[in-house]
Amino acid sequence: MGTVYGRLQPMSNPSDQPISPPPEDRARRAQELLRACVHCGFCNATCPTYTLTGDEREGPRGRLYLMKDLLAGNAGGADLEPLSHCLSCRSCETTCPAGVHYSEILDTVRERTQEQRPRGQRVLDHLSMVALSARRPLAAIMGGARRLRPFAPKALRQRVLPSTRGLEWPAVRHARRVGLLVGCVQPALRPDLDIKAALVLDHLDISAQQVGPSCCGALPYHLHAHDDGRSTARATLTLAEAGDWEGLTSTASGCTAFLKDYPRLFQDTDAAGRAQAFAATVTDIAAWIDPARLPRVPEQQQRRIAWHAPCSLQHALKEAGRVEAILQALGHTLVPVADGALCCGSAGPYSVRHPRLATALGRRKWQALTGADPEMVVTANIGCQQHLARHGDRPVHHWLDLVYDALTNRDRVARD
Numbered sequence: 001m002g003t004v005y006g007r008l009q010p011m012s013n014p015s016d017q018p019i020s021p022p023p024e025d026r027a028r029r030a031q032e033l034l035r036a037c038v039h040c041g042f043c044n045a046t047c048p049t050y051t052l053t054g055d056e057r058e059g060p061r062g063r064l065y066l067m068k069d070l071l072a073g074n075a076g077g078a079d080l081e082p083l084s085h086c087l088s089c090r091s092c093e094t095t096c097p098a099g100v101h102y103s104e105i106l107d108t109v110r111e112r113t114q115e116q117r118p119r120g121q122r123v124l125d126h127l128s129m130v131a132l133s134a135r136r137p138l139a140a141i142m143g144g145a146r147r148l149r150p151f152a153p154k155a156l157r158q159r160v161l162p163s164t165r166g167l168e169w170p171a172v173r174h175a176r177r178v179g180l181l182v183g184c185v186q187p188a189l190r191p192d193l194d195i196k197a198a199l200v201l202d203h204l205d206i207s208a209q210q211v212g213p214s215c216c217g218a219l220p221y222h223l224h225a226h227d228d229g230r231s232t233a234r235a236t237l238t239l240a241e242a243g244d245w246e247g248l249t250s251t252a253s254g255c256t257a258f259l260k261d262y263p264r265l266f267q268d269t270d271a272a273g274r275a276q277a278f279a280a281t282v283t284d285i286a287a288w289i290d291p292a293r294l295p296r297v298p299e300q301q302q303r304r305i306a307w308h309a310p311c312s313l314q315h316a317l318k319e320a321g322r323v324e325a326i327l328q329a330l331g332h333t334l335v336p337v338a339d340g341a342l343c344c345g346s347a348g349p350y351s352v353r354h355p356r357l358a359t360a361l362g363r364r365k366w367q368a369l370t371g372a373d374p375e376m377v378v379t380a381n382i383g384c385q386q387h388l389a390r391h392g393d394r395p396v397h398h399w400l401d402l403v404y405d406a407l408t409n410r411d412r413v414a415r416d
């Protein structure tokens, strides 16, 4: 039945219902989805791993051929590394003219081939999941590191992120209400961000109510613990349904995208209808912020910004332009960025599992982001922020930091 991760401690799945359709049904569905592919290869041009390596096996078309053979049982002893190297960024889905549901096929195949993966990889995935979902120890470690922040060199300060000192979650006082998912990893790495988001929304006459802490399920799911991911998602679904608000959001676009994907996660189960109704209320947090109601910052605080749209935002949620409009409403200038569709290499736990590839992708992305010499890079997901900061000679921020700064008349660059 799976384990629920991301709370204070793991707990067993509260449901006695099957958490997914039988594997054979999922395999049949994946084979049907595969038939949509006409093997044109357009998707290769926007695949981060293909454009990095030039290797057909490391692109979506090659992976789809491999998955077709695996599902048909014709790939005994095949090298599964190209599937492991896939970032699940879904850039290929955005590009594909035939509408191939690549990520659903990949998830099914990964689940079926889990036992064929090298034992070392499976152990690493399990250890990563246990470490990242242990919220209290992670929060304690990050809290200790933050106390040393004033003494750290500037480069390290980019990684040892702010505390919640002086920040307080505003009281619920508005008629409009939104649920804000307090997830698993982000509160440890950026404990201030959800509070800042709640303060920004409060300024716009919307009360944010905390949901959680509760993992959306993405962490175990993307570490190949698919049943644990479904159990965790199911617990979060139940928690979210108990709330009284217009909709649900999160400050991490990766979590929002996974919440929005619950209908796919629970299709053909007893929770399918609930997941559909729930997902209809999930939106990226930028959708709650009206740019027309934001102040323009003083000229000396207006920055030249390179915007990095996380894959979860642009390829999974299919959101484009909202955050850019918010940043421009504040008075900032967005510089052109080449190859904006390509992943930075963070991709959740990918940078732990494939550090060499993740570093190469991160370096390439950093060059693209800084080509027009911006003062800072701005993104929408904690994973991208942490990963990019590792490559950087200039700050990387969450866009909500800049909105909060504008409302509180702070100058972000001056404080870095």
Ligand code: SF4
Binding pocket: 036, 037, 038, 039, 040, 041, 042, 043, 044, 060, 061, 064, 092, 095, 096, 097, 098, 099, 100
């Ligand atoms: S997934 Fe889409 S773009 Fe890629 S080869 Fe198949 S049909 Fe073409």
Ligand code: SF4
Binding pocket: 046, 047, 048, 049, 050, 059, 060, 063, 085, 086, 087, 088, 089, 090, 091, 092, 093, 102
């Ligand atoms: S999900 Fe991303 S990395 Fe994987 S095949 Fe598609 S474009 Fe390439």
